[in-house]
Every structure is written in C-alpha cells, then in structure tokens.
Amino acid sequence: MxxxxxxxxxxxxxxxxxxxxxxxxxxxxxxxxxxxxxxxxxxxxxxxxxxxxxxxxxxxxxxxxxxxxxxxxxxxxxxxxxxxxxxVRHAIGLSEEYLRGFRDAAQFLHAQLTAGAVAAAQFGDTEELTWGLQATGVAESPETGAGIAVAVLDTGLDLEHPDFAGRDVETRSFVAGQTVQDAQGHGTHVAGTACGPLAPSSGRRYGVAHEARLMVGKVLGDDGTGTDADILAGMSWAISSGAQIISMSLGADVRAVSTAYETAGRRALAAGTLVIAAAGNNARRSAGNPGFVGVPANSPSIMAVGAVDPSLAVADFSAASSTVDGGQVDIAAPGVDVHSSWPRPQVTRTISGTSMATPHVAGIAALWAQRTGARGQQLWAQLVQAAQRLPLPASDVGSGLVRAPGA
Known part of the structure; x- marks a missing residue:
C-alpha cells in the first residue's frame, strides 16, 4: 500500500x-x-x-x-x-523500513561506484567541519542566527549534553508523563544540526545557527511516536513564544493533505513563522520506487525538505514530489552520513534521513532571517531563491541545495 x-x-x-x-x-x-x-x-x-x-x-x-x-x-x-x-505520527528515520532503505542505498551507491557510474564524493567531513556545513556554505557565512528563535519539535533534547552546557534553551514537553529529556536520540541529533555550538566539546563543528534562540518542544515520546494533538500543541506553543522557524523531522507516509496541518502552516506563515518539515524516507530509488512526500510536509504551506548525499546526488531513501497539491519537494539539504549531537554517553553520532536534512534548512533559515529580516512567506522565498541549482529533477530536490548567506 x-x-x-x-x-x-x-x-x-x-x-x-x-x-x-x-x-x-x-x-x-x-x-x-x-x-x-x-x-x-x-x-x-x-x-x-x-x-x-x-x-x-x-x-x-x-x-x-x-x-x-x-x-x-x-x-x-x-x-x-x-x-x-x-x-499517530513518528520521527522520520526510525522505522525498520527506513533501515532497509539505508542498506539498499549503500548497496546501490557501492554498485555505482564499482561500475564507475558516479564520481567520488565532492564533500567529506574534516577535523573542523561536517560535510553538510561545507556544502551549504555555512562555514563562510558571517551570520550566527543571533536574535532568531528556532523551535525544534521532536523527541526532546539531552538537557545535560556538554555541547549545550550554559545554553539558554527554552523547553516544554507535550507528551503526557514524559519530560523533555531525550531518551531516543532523534531530537538531540536534529537540534544539534539546526542550532549546535560553534565549538563542540570534542570533534568537528556540526551546528548551523549557533547563536539562535533554541526552543525544544517534545512532541514525540521516547518511542519516537506522537499524536497530532501533541504536535499541533507544540506548533501553537512555538508560534505564541515567538519562534520565527519551526523544524519538524516527523510525519507519516500518507499522500492526502491534512486540512489541520495545511491550515496550521498557512496561519503560521501569516504570523511570521516558517514551518519546515522532512519530505520522508519512503523512496527506494535503487529499486525503482521514488516514494512520495507525506504528511505534514505535503501541506502547501509547509516547506518540504529532501535529502542529498556528499556527491550532491539525491539520497536513495528521499521521497520525490507527488501529484497532490502541495506534495512537491521544495528544497534539498545534506541528509546522508550526517554527524551531530546524540544523548550521553555517546555524545555524537552519524546517521541519515530527510530528518537530518530538515534542520540544515531550519538553521540556514535562521541565518537568512538574521541577515535580511525576512519572516514567513518572505523567508521561504529567500531560501528557494538562494538555493544552489543542481543537475537533478525539481521533483527530487525542488529549487536545489539550500545555501547560507555568503560573506
């Protein structure tokens, strides 16, 4: 099905x-x-x-x-x-289906490399920077996200993580009986990419908007799932608390647009808040299945993010645009082998998914918001206009690779 x-x-x-x-x-x-x-x-x-x-x-x-x-x-x-x-929705990238897709993607890429079908990766992690920060121009951008509020709605955050020590993080849990403390890891990883530190406690820099005001809403439980009510409550809280950007690496493989999420996205834009969501990991491109953008990213008023790999090719698991109104991929970002924060004692981890691409866009949106003062629909337009065009179908990567404002 x-x-x-x-x-x-x-x-x-x-x-x-x-x-x-x-x-x-x-x-x-x-x-x-x-x-x-x-x-x-x-x-x-x-x-x-x-x-x-x-x-x-x-x-x-x-x-x-x-x-x-x-x-x-x-x-x-x-x-x-x-x-x-x-x-019930889920953190995108936690299912068995996703793990099978990641395995298939690795096998597909290996076969291409063996046959000489693709060039070696253009980017790779260095001792100083992740490949995603290099590819999107974050390392050269003078903006820091200062003065901009980014709300990450996910599985929470490791509140004692050394890379967030001393950071003024506004938090709230919408999951009954659970605190914001992240027992799953997904939320800590995406928060790290969007707003992680300039100088981590160890290893390379992985965070984009390191001086942004970070808001963390726990809308998915420790099992990685959550209800629409908890997600919508998190969105409402973020808007009322002044977030200019909401990052949601969550959803479901459902083609039909949700009236509730589309209305929420439209009203968020009118309030000056841009909602950014993961397109989904339901593709199996190596098997001829391009997948489709699911809820809530398929809402016309919510920006849908696809994933590319270090060679700037579309990730095998990254969902393609569908024919429903709003079901298109709007922009792409690094989503394969993404290094970021993880709950202690591991501290950092490298994983893949459109979940990992989404916070790259959210963090870079904060940089543009800081530079230009753009909000809501204007900020959306700024991101797609500044994107780097890629030699790939727009149905896979939208306007192209998200790019940070240059020096």
Missing part, C-alpha cells in the same frame, strides 16, 4: 474557520458547542484531563472525542473548515 496505516487515536481534529483565529473566547465557545458542552483546555493551561477537548488558539485547531452524532453534526457545521481523524 502507498499510504501507511497510521494508528487512529479515536479523537478528531477540528479546524475552525479563519474568523475565529483572533478570538480565543469565541473559538472556545464554538468548540464547546461542537463537543457537547465540555469547555476545551488551551495550550497555555498545560496538559488537560483525559477526554477533555483541547484548543490551540494560534492555529485555530482543536482536538476532541466525538460521538457518532456529534461527528455528523461537526461535519455539517459551517464554522469548521475540516474534521479529520487524529493519527
């Missing part, structure tokens, strides 16, 4: 009409009426009691349990732009 059978939570996402976006009290009343009289909790009130509806005012989206009668009424309610089942 093309689309993953993501688990349903039994709840529903309610997308309110734009008229309710700037009126939290009115939005709360509307949700309360749809849900049979129970007052919804907002993001600012913390975790609600089980079964209680939740409202994310900055997004105009709510999540609630509905009876069959309430569901039918909600779908006919003109105050709602959409009603859709809430699903």
């Amino acid at each position: 093309d689309d993953a059978a993501d688990g349903m939570t039994g709840r529903y996402l309610l997308v309110l009409d734009d008229d309710f976006l700037d009126d939290t009290d009115r939005a709360r009343v509307a949700v309360q009426e749809v849900c049979g009289g129970e007052r919804p909790a907002t993001t600012r009130e913390g975790a609600p009691a089980p079964g209680r509806p939740r409202l994310f005012p900055e997004l105009g989206v709510a999540v609630a349990e509905l009876s069959p009668q309430q569901l039918a009424a909600a779908r006919a309610d003109r105050r709602l732009l959409g009603v859709e089942p809430e699903r």
Whole structure:
C-alpha cells in the first residue's frame, strides 16, 4: 500500500474557520458547542484531563472525542473548515523500513561506484567541519542566527549534553508523563544540526545557527511516536513564544493533505513563522520506487525538505514530489552520513534521513532571517531563491541545495 496505516487515536481534529483565529473566547465557545458542552483546555493551561477537548488558539485547531452524532453534526457545521481523524505520527528515520532503505542505498551507491557510474564524493567531513556545513556554505557565512528563535519539535533534547552546557534553551514537553529529556536520540541529533555550538566539546563543528534562540518542544515520546494533538500543541506553543522557524523531522507516509496541518502552516506563515518539515524516507530509488512526500510536509504551506548525499546526488531513501497539491519537494539539504549531537554517553553520532536534512534548512533559515529580516512567506522565498541549482529533477530536490548567506 502507498499510504501507511497510521494508528487512529479515536479523537478528531477540528479546524475552525479563519474568523475565529483572533478570538480565543469565541473559538472556545464554538468548540464547546461542537463537543457537547465540555469547555476545551488551551495550550497555555498545560496538559488537560483525559477526554477533555483541547484548543490551540494560534492555529485555530482543536482536538476532541466525538460521538457518532456529534461527528455528523461537526461535519455539517459551517464554522469548521475540516474534521479529520487524529493519527499517530513518528520521527522520520526510525522505522525498520527506513533501515532497509539505508542498506539498499549503500548497496546501490557501492554498485555505482564499482561500475564507475558516479564520481567520488565532492564533500567529506574534516577535523573542523561536517560535510553538510561545507556544502551549504555555512562555514563562510558571517551570520550566527543571533536574535532568531528556532523551535525544534521532536523527541526532546539531552538537557545535560556538554555541547549545550550554559545554553539558554527554552523547553516544554507535550507528551503526557514524559519530560523533555531525550531518551531516543532523534531530537538531540536534529537540534544539534539546526542550532549546535560553534565549538563542540570534542570533534568537528556540526551546528548551523549557533547563536539562535533554541526552543525544544517534545512532541514525540521516547518511542519516537506522537499524536497530532501533541504536535499541533507544540506548533501553537512555538508560534505564541515567538519562534520565527519551526523544524519538524516527523510525519507519516500518507499522500492526502491534512486540512489541520495545511491550515496550521498557512496561519503560521501569516504570523511570521516558517514551518519546515522532512519530505520522508519512503523512496527506494535503487529499486525503482521514488516514494512520495507525506504528511505534514505535503501541506502547501509547509516547506518540504529532501535529502542529498556528499556527491550532491539525491539520497536513495528521499521521497520525490507527488501529484497532490502541495506534495512537491521544495528544497534539498545534506541528509546522508550526517554527524551531530546524540544523548550521553555517546555524545555524537552519524546517521541519515530527510530528518537530518530538515534542520540544515531550519538553521540556514535562521541565518537568512538574521541577515535580511525576512519572516514567513518572505523567508521561504529567500531560501528557494538562494538555493544552489543542481543537475537533478525539481521533483527530487525542488529549487536545489539550500545555501547560507555568503560573506
């Protein structure tokens, strides 16, 4: 099957009409009426009691349990732009399917090299820098991300990691019963790429926007999965807390665009916040399968990031554009053999995925935001205009390789 059978939570996402976006009290009343009289909790009130509806005012989206009668009424309610089942999403790059794809990619690349079909890699890690920072021009950029807030929504962060010691990191967990502490590793790795230090405690530099204000929202649990409600709560928190950029290396292999995520992305752009998400790792190009961009990256208002390898070829696992409106890859970034931070005691690790490409774009977006003052849609345009064109189909890499502002 093309689309993953993501688990349903039994709840529903309610997308309110734009008229309710700037009126939290009115939005709360509307949700309360749809849900049979129970007052919804907002993001600012913390975790609600089980079964209680939740409202994310900055997004105009709510999540609630509905009876069959309430569901039918909600779908006919003109105050709602959409009603859709809430699903469980995952950190992109953690599944067995991904691991098989990484193995296939390595075998495919080896076969090409053996046959002389491709040249040796153009880039490689040095003692000073990862290949990704070299390829994207980060090392030569005078910008640092200072004054720009980047929110990483993932599995959290190793709060005692030596490379973040003394860093003022704003954190919040949206996963019930779990702290922000990262027990999985994925979140620490992507946060490191986006906003890691200029001078790590050991080894090469791997972080892009080392002076950005780092915000870490734990929206995926220690098993690498999370609900739409927790992810949307993280997005709402990030926007209300002033994030100019949201990095999300998460999603699901579902072709259909989610009304909730598209509306959230559109409203984020209007608020001056650019949402950047991983295109997905469901391709098997070596086997003739280009894959497709999944939720939430296939939302027209969310920037979808594909992955390239050190020779600037599209990664074997990197999803290609699909035919749905918004299902295109918008830009590409280093996503193969990416070295970054990892929870102690390992401290650093090298892994691959569009998850690793996404924080490169988020960090570089912070550099452009610092230089030009661009926000929201203008920042999106800045990134795609500055991208390095590659001799690859736009369906694979969008506008090309993301590039940092030069000296």
